[in-house]
């Protein structure tokens with residue numbers, strides 16, 4: 001199989017960050033406030049802090065499931081391939097759609113609903129193996145996957161600890177051709193220390 005080049009790196013992280021700002025996350029500030037309280041002013045985050053952001057990992061997963069910028073990957077068949085009775089001839093280009101699987105109700109209940117709690121072990125919902133592949137898999141698994149998750153988590157940590165925001169306008173979620181908010185989710189931002197005397 002041959003890999004088609006796709007744009008990866010930081011720009012692919014940014015739309016995911018935007019999605020992680022949904023209101024569901026705002027109601028779960030606690031783990032970030034705990035980390036902030038135990039650190040002195042200006043102290044850098046450490047690996048153990050990142051590892052203690054358990055719910056944030058659920059938010060990151062759900063963000064990548066619903067709104068990953070990479071909808072799938074291209075491959076070219078090097079030989080005739082049989083898939084469920086269909087033959088894909090040698091030399092054809094194939095697009096393996098992650099998005100098609102990530103938004104499939106068969107694998108994710110209410111697949112179009114942003115529900116980070118579905119990733120919690122005790123949520124009662126099975127966490128499907130091999131169907132959640134925002135970073136690809138196998139030999140070409142994204143080498144930046146942990147860095148991307150750290151970037152998202154650290155950004156969200158500082159954002160939710162320092163700022164508060166409200167939607168500036170009614171907005172609407174659309175799923176075609178990609179998941180996005182129609183008006184780019186305009187918000188009014190305020191510093192939290194000014195709001196709460198933090």
Ligand code: HEM
Pocket residue numbers: 003004006008009010012013016068069070073074133134135136137139140141142143144145147148
């Ligand atoms: C949310 C952020 C990211 C997503 C969703 C993502 C997704 C992916 C996916 C799906 C692939 C596999 C492509 C394929 O199989 O054809 C890939 C490959 C790759 N990614 Fe990422 N990526 C992200 C962030 C990053 C970052 C931060 C870096 C580096 C700092 C990075 C570096 C790479 C490289 C070098 C490859 C090619 C690996 C190879 O071909 O062996 N990615 N990425």
